[in-house]
Amino acid sequence: MRVYVATAFVNWRAAYEAHQILEGVGCRVTSADWVEDAAALEGDDSEAPEYRREAAARGCLAAIDRSDALVLIEPAEGGVGCFVEVGYALAKEMPVYVVGDGRRTIFASLCSVVPDVSAAVRLACRWQRASA
Numbered sequence: 001m002r003v004y005v006a007t008a009f010v011n012w013r014a015a016y017e018a019h020q021i022l023e024g025v026g027c028r029v030t031s032a033d034w035v036e037d038a039a040a041l042e043g044d045d046s047e048a049p050e051y052r053r054e055a056a057a058r059g060c061l062a063a064i065d066r067s068d069a070l071v072l073i074e075p076a077e078g079g080v081g082c083f084v085e086v087g088y089a090l091a092k093e094m095p096v097y098v099v100g101d102g103r104r105t106i107f108a109s110l111c112s113v114v115p116d117v118s119a120a121v122r123l124a125c126r127w128q129r130a131s132a
Helices: 009-024 032-040 050-065 080-091 106-110 117-131
Strands: 002-006 069-073 096-099 112-114
Touching: 002 009, 002 080, 009 032, 009 069, 009 117, 032 050, 050 080, 069 080, 069 117, 080 096, 080 106, 096 117, 112 117
Parallel strands: 002 069, 069 096, 096 112
Antiparallel strands: none
8 A cells, every 4th residue: 555644844753753654564655755855954844945845746746646545644733735735635535544633624524533653554454455
């Protein structure tokens, strides 16, 4: 299963940890590029040139296109981009798993809200088996 992990740019460490969990159970992570960029910029993309920001945004959407599911690590604040990614995945009728309480957006009601990444993996695997 190919999974995209979304969260606020400053939460790149949490995304990296989610990647480790997902890869540990055999998932292919499609969000590695933005997490590597965030780590290199120490979670601050405010100084990135506009051409780089546009390329990154297009790259994120293309990575979602290559995914079977999206896991959102719900940020405590900020995270406008990750909520755009959730909307994009929902529009593609892709399963979305929200790690958190789901209170940051009404669109979490269209997703599966779970307590942690491991719970998201379990649900995603069930979904994949059921849709096969």
